[in-house]
Structure formats: C-alpha cells, structure tokens
Amino acid sequence: MTELxxxxxxxxxxxxxxxxxxxxxxxxxxxxxxxxxxxxPETPSQADVASVLAELGDPRxxxxxYHKEQYLIGPSLYPWMMMVMRYGWxxxxxxxxFLSVFGVLISSQPPTVFNLLLEPIWASLQATxxxxxxxxxxxxxxxxxxxxxxxxxxxxxxxxxxxxxxRVVDRFKSVSGTALGTFFVLVFLYFLAVGGLTLRFNLSDxxxxxxxxxxxxxxxxxxxxxxxxxxxxxxxxxxxxxxLLLTQTILEILGNIAMYFSVYMPVYQRIIADNSALxxxxxxxxxxxxYAVITLVNSGIQVVKLWNYRSNNTAHLTTQSx
Amino acid sequence: MADIxxxxxxxxxxxxxxxxVLAVLSQxxxxxxxxxxxxxxxxxxxxxxxxxxxxxxxxxxxxxLLESEWEVAESRPRKxxxxxxxxxxxxxxxxxxxxxxxxxxxxxxxxGNHD
Numbered sequence: 387m388t389e390l391x392x393x394x395x396x397x398x399x400x401x402x403x404x405x406x407x408x409x410x411x412x413x414x415x416x417x418x419x420x421x422x423x424x425x426x427p428e429t430p431s432q433a434d435v436a437s438v439l440a441e442l443g444d445p446r447x448x449x450x451x452y453h454k455e456q457y458l459i460g461p462s463l464y465p466w467m468m469m470v471m472r473y474g475w476x477x478x479x480x481x482x483x484f485l486s487v488f489g490v491l492i493s494s495q496p497p498t499v500f501n502l503l504l505e506p507i508w509a510s511l512q513a514t515x516x517x518x519x520x521x522x523x524x525x526x527x528x529x530x531x532x533x534x535x536x537x538x539x540x541x542x543x544x545x546x547x548x549x550x551x552x553r554v555v556d557r558f559k560s561v562s563g564t565a566l567g568t569f570f571v572l573v574f575l576y577f578l579a580v581g582g583l584t585l586r587f588n589l590s591d592x593x594x595x596x597x598x599x600x601x602x603x604x605x606x607x608x609x610x611x612x613x614x615x616x617x618x619x620x621x622x623x624x625x626x627x628x629x630l631l632l633t634q635t636i637l638e639i640l641g642n643i644a645m646y647f648s649v650y651m652p653v654y655q656r657i658i659a660d661n662s663a664l665x666x667x668x669x670x671x672x673x674x675x676x677y678a679v680i681t682l683v684n685s686g687i688q689v690v691k692l693w694n695y696r697s698n699n700t701a702h703l704t705t706q707s708x
Numbered sequence: 709m710a711d712i713x714x715x716x717x718x719x720x721x722x723x724x725x726x727x728x729v730l731a732v733l734s735q736x737x738x739x740x741x742x743x744x745x746x747x748x749x750x751x752x753x754x755x756x757x758x759x760x761x762x763x764x765x766x767x768x769x770x771x772x773l774l775e776s777e778w779e780v781a782e783s784r785p786r787k788x789x790x791x792x793x794x795x796x797x798x799x800x801x802x803x804x805x806x807x808x809x810x811x812x813x814x815x816x817x818x819x820g821n822h823d
Contacts, residue, residue, distance in 0.1 A: 410766070443759055447759070452766065
C-alpha cells in the first residue's frame with residue numbers, strides 16, 4: 387500500500403521545483419494518508435489507494451499546479467517581439483538572397499542554376515531561422531530579468547500624435563536604417579582598405595578582388611555616414627522636419643549613383659566577362675533607375691504630406707487661438 | 709460558436725479564484741493542516757479540491773499571508789498553517805471590499821437590467 391503511494395509521490399516529485407520538492411512531497415504523503423483515513427477507516431486495500439490517487443489526478447498535473455505561471459515571453463512582451471519578428475522576416479531573407487546571389491555571381495566558378503536558385507533560398511532560410519532564435523532569446527532574457535520598456539515616461543494623452551502626422555518617426559525603419567548604415571560603412575571601409583569588392587572578409591587575404599573606383603566608394607561611405615547621423619537625429623527628436631527629410635532624400639540619390647559606379651558597374655562587368663548571355667541587359671542602369679524612382683516617389687509623398695500638414699496645422703492653430 | 713460549457717468552466721474558474729483566497733484566509737485564525745481546512749470549508753458549503761488548496765496554501769505562505777510549521781509529534785507529520793499579521797490586515801481590507809461588492813452585485817443581479 388505505502389509502496390504505491392511512494393511511487394505516486396515520486397512521480398509528482400520529478401516535476402516539482404527542486405528547492406521545494408522535499409517539503410511538497412512530505413505534505414503530499416500526509417494528505418494522501420488523511421484522505422485514506424477519512425474514506426477508509428479500516429485498512430485500505432490497494433484498490434482503495436488507487437482510487438484516492440486517481441482522485442488527486444495525474445502526477446504531472448499535480449506537480450504543475452505547484453508552479454507559478456511562467457512565461458518564456460509573456461503576453462505584455464509578445465506583441466513587441468512579433469513586431470521585431472515581422473520586420474526581420476521581411477528584411478533578413480531579402481538581404482540574404484541579395485548577398486548570396488552577389489556571392490555566386492562574383493565567385494570565380496561559373497554560376498549554375500543550382501547555385502543561383504537553391505543557395506540563396508537555403509541561405510535565407512538559415513539566416514531567418516538564426517534571426518528568429520536570437521530575437522526569441524533576447525526577449526526571453528528581457529522577460530526573465532523583468533526589464534521594462536519606456537517605464538520612465540508617463541503617458542500623456544494630449545501628446546498623442548495625429549493619426550496622419552507625417553512627422554512621426556517610424557522607429558523600426560530608423561533603427562534598422564541606422565544598423566544597416568553602420569554595417570555598410572564597415573563593409574565599404576573594408577573594401578577601401580583592400581582596394582576593391584570581395585566577399586572574403588579577411589584583411590590579409592581578401593581573395594579575388596573586383597576593382598572599384600576609390601572616389602565613388604568614398605562618396606558612398608560619406609553619404610551613408612551622414613544618412614545614419616540624420617536617422618539618429620530623427621530618432622532622438624522623434625520628429626522629421628522638412629529639411630532633414632530633403633537632405634536624406636538627396637543623400638539617398640547620391641548614394642544610389644555612387645552605388646552604380648562603385649558596385650553595380652564593376653560587378654556587372656565581371657559577370658559579363660564570365661557570362662556573355664547577360665550582356666544585352668543593362669542591369670546596373672535598371673537597378674539604379676528603379677531605386678531612384680522608388681526613393682523619389684517615397685520621399686516625395688512624405689515631403690508633400692509634411693508640407694500640407696504644416697500649412698493645415700498652422701491654419702488650425704490660428705483658428706484655435708482666436 | 710464556442711462550446712458554452714467550456715466557456716462556463718473558464719468563467720467559473722475566474723470567478724472562484726479570488727473567492728477561494730478569501731475563504732481560506734477567513735478560516736485560518738486557528739491553526740489547521742490542509743485536509744482539515746478542506747473539511748472545514750466543505751462543512752460550510754464550499755467544496756475545494758486538494759489539487760487547488762495545497763498549492764494555494766503554499767502560495768499564500770510565500771506571499772507572507774500565512775505562516776506554517778511542521779508538527780511531527782503526532783502519529784504522522786503534518787504541516788500546519790495559520791494566518792500571519794500581514795494576512796490579518798489583508799483579510800480585514802478584503803472583507804470590507806467583499807461585503808460592499810456583494811451589496812452592489814445583489815442589487816444588480818436581483819434588480820434586473822430595466823431602467
């Protein structure tokens with residue numbers, strides 16, 4: 387009889403928090419005895435013990451009822467994590483596909499369909515998986531150490547931004563812009579140091595380098611540095627102004643042109659040297675024009691919004707003050 | 709549509725969670741061990757499962773509302789709980805709030821919802 391009880395208590399104990407295990411086990415033993423005494427005043431049979439244990443329930447469930455509610459990532463943190471995740475799921479695969487196609491194209495071996503299709507997919511799957519794991523890990527640590535976001539700024543309803551306020555800084559866009567900018571600056575400083583483009587990041591042995599005009603590389607680095615600084619300023623102030631946005635747009639176009647001369651053209655010429663089938667397509671020009679159009683349309687829309695908003699709002703303010 | 713009985717189980721659980729704490733605290737002026745408390749509550753019409761009560765007792769102790777002591781002199785060792793000073797203060801406040809809530813809820817639930 388006690389043997390069955392011990393087996394049960396042992397099973398519960400396996401899932402208990404180690405610190406409290408002995409105490410909970412002892413209390414559980416005494417509870418089972420109390421239940422048996424209450425229900426079977428004469429010596430209980432094995433079946434009686436079994437029915438009492440069945441009433442208490444599955445050992446694992448009994449054990450979990452002693453645990454506090456624990457989260458890897460709690461409900462208050464979860465939406466933040468998913469925001470970061472969704473952003474990464476969009477950006478990471480694109481960056482990886484770009485990088486690995488670039489890598490295949492400039493490698494000394496002629497590209498095959500396998501290399502060109504499967505490698506980028508595999509690389510982006512891998513990177514997305516690692517990215518997700520790191521994000522979960524970071525948020526789990528935040529949860530574990532109970533860190534809070536923005537806890538020291540009290541909420542003031544009157545300072546809520548207008549729904550269509552174009553000045554509001556998209557934090558994720560700016561943060562990722564800053565991170566990407568820093569990354570590209572480092573990469574291009576490395577290219578400058580080794581005298582051209584390569585995917586092997588080793589200063590003493592950069593491998594097969596594609597020559598690239600130094601002047602345009604410097605323009606690109608400077609443009610990216612200024613754009614990154616503007617991003618940080620916008621983040622810091624939490625508003626975009628017309629002049630900041632305009633500078634940002636001009637720099638983006640300038641950077642785009644610098645990309646054309648320092649990256650697209652040299653890489654394209656290398657590809658053509660290996661693969662003449664592509665020689666009819668003006669790929670670099672297409673990329674540059676496409677990018678410039680997208681930039682102009684995007685910033686153009688925002689500048690116009692900003693302008694309208696400002697003139698509307700000053701009108702509002704004057705009527706209000708009257 | 710979601711299963712009504714499933715919803716009911718969840719809602720009932722939510723409703724009971726606070727009540728059980730209050731019920732337990734109210735009965736702990738005398739020293740009791742878990743099973744005697746279950747019987748005591750059952751006598752007064754509140755059934756509560758062992759699997760709910762024992763973890764609850766430990767939680768209330770951890771929060772400083774109950775104190776405990778192992779009694780080993782008897783035929784079998786038992787863990788005895790009683791209300792702490794802090795628990796008594798908490799109980800006083802909760803009791804007042806409960807009585808007020810019952811008054812409000814009674815008038816709401818019995819008065820119907822016609823204005």
